[in-house]
Amino acid sequence: MPATIVDIKEKTGLSLATISKYLNGGNVLPENKVKIEAAIKELHYEVNELARGLVTNKTNTVGILVFSIESPFTGMILHHVGEALRKKGYGMLIVDSCDDEQIEARNVKYLISKKVDGIIVLPVASRGDFLSPAQNAKIPIVLLDRSLSDIQYDCVRIDNRKSTYNAMKELINRNHKKIAVIASEREYTGRERFNGFMEAMRDAGLEVPADYQIRGTHSIATGYNGMKKLMALKDRPTGVFMSNYEITLGAMLSMNEAGFRCPDDISLLGFDDQLFFHLLQPQVYMVEQPMKALGERAVELLIGRMNGIIDEDPIEIALGTRLQEGNSIKTL
Amino acid sequence: MPATIVDIKEKTGLSLATISKYLNGGNVLPENKVKIEAAIKELHYEVNELARGLVTNKTNTVGILVFSIESPFTGMILHHVGEALRKKGYGMLIVDSCDDEQIEARNVKYLISKKVDGIIVLPVASRGDFLSPAQNAKIPIVLLDRSLSDIQYDCVRIDNRKSTYNAMKELINRNHKKIAVIASEREYTGRERFNGFMEAMRDAGLEVPADYQIRGTHSIATGYNGMKKLMALKDRPTGVFMSNYEITLGAMLSMNEAGFRCPDDISLLGFDDQLFFHLLQPQVYMVEQPMKALGERAVELLIGRMNGIIDEDPIEIALGTRLQEGNSIKTL
DNA sequence: TAAAATGAACGAAACGCTTCGAACTGGTGA
DNA sequence: TCACCAGTTCGAAGCGTTTCGTTCATTTTA
Incomplete structure (x- = not known):
């Protein structure tokens, strides 16, 4: 029916x-x-990219595999990735893994069958098996935000460990000794931030009792329940580090509900700045990621691979972060 | 190179x-x-959807055209749309218009050339011309969240006018007489909510002086600057209605900054509930949209059109909303 | 036992495009 | 005047699938 x-x-x-x-x-x-232009206009002709892709073996489309499209973090990063890709003439095929490894594995095959030219992955899984179909198909892959524990792929992310380590000084230098952590343990970022936390504590000569170490998932529930547990302790921490946006949100909800005040009752240090945190009183100290740079570097690297310009071993790019200061930490 | x-x-x-x-x-x-299964496994075969699509004239892919992928509202709606589509065996090709009508128009052609089976649009433009290429190509279209002013397409949205009208009772019944509005005027939703606001005021016999009517874009800046202007007025309003998430955010930032308290200095009524608003003290009265239902109904309608099961004139579905109560409104 | 009916496998054409090498142009220089 | 050349145009093959009409093998029925 449509013109050809x-x-x-x-x-x-x-x-x-x-x-x-x-x-x-x-x-x-x-x-x-x-003549041609007139005919195109008259017939409303648009190139059939399916047919074109079939013969050129290129689709000018990059697959984006995100752990969850619902997260505000994802929205921001997608915006920057999309913009960078558009400037280079690529479209993006976004697939949502809904925080589910099964869906994620299926999605990889979906992207392959759609013949994307490359894939940017914000993974759910922490092991890389699920990507091997794409690797077999020789599709360039760049990890974004999260690295994998077994196989090394190109990866653009922040230095989670160091960022956390440095941010922890805000609590430590204000004489906090009893500091708890609520961190996700399912993904790379949560684990790295947890490790950064523990290193900072160790180097400061501070103990972290087992009930100060709350591990969970990347979710509001983990923050909510984690903070609840901490507040119920006989020997409560004076400061808490929270490893991401959702956990910070949940923890604060739970404090609000219980009538705990920050920083009077508990001092807070969070991760992933979002504009609305500026609305809160007090304003929370947050580690802020360079979203735009993350997106751009990932695209740059991927395109380099797709064109064969970059041809070395996997590259891991770790960007620095900024600490958004607030008044959520009390000096003891 | 890959197996065929x-x-x-x-x-x-x-x-x-x-x-x-x-x-x-x-x-x-x-x-x-x-035999076949063994060969598939051994050769890592994956169907080439380009070739398949070329002959079947179906891609099992729905194009999603969003005004901005950065907005948390978009993230939530995409999640639900994606889930509904996945259940029906469809993938989604998301394209971001970056709040720019030019990009939006290009994106439509892009989707056509990618041979999507249908398109769900959260439009930037308020006139429908940009969709005519898709209409010519006989691709079913469903609008989501926002309707268009000239042409009628299938549309799934909330009843913006009525929702606002009803929510306004919270302010009016608490004896507020001087109520201002900060609304976006570029898109459908903002205009409808503005109209709902004006109707509610008129029916309550209340005046709305010109400097109480702040119109702008769907942005934090509009909220921020709008509230600033209102706070600077000699005769300040006692209550303010804000037409969406970003504006509410911006307005509150600006109040915080200026040291204005809610509800003591100004009472607030907002639109688009997001979990983090529950963190704020006081909690803001917000009109909450049924995100999941919106996504599901849109998909249902679109698939109905794609299969030719639904074959009538354009349908406009207006869902109801819920008011999230808070304590941001003072009784005068 | 032969004919009919069932179920699977097959060959070839088609989908809409790109691309390669060959075939045309008209203008130039000998 | 003729051969040559650069610049365009052309015809045909091929990309990886599905699908239609046909053939083939097997089972059922009379």
């Missing part, structure tokens, strides 16, 4: 080859150019 | 037709089934 190049051929009397040449920016006689 | 159905043919000695039949769930002798 053959319709253009019949309308103009030119050959398929000439029309194709025009469509791809080749040189065509001015008079023919006019 | 021809490789399978050679490995198994069967014909293309038989293998294709297997791939599409047709009946094949058990022994052949085993």
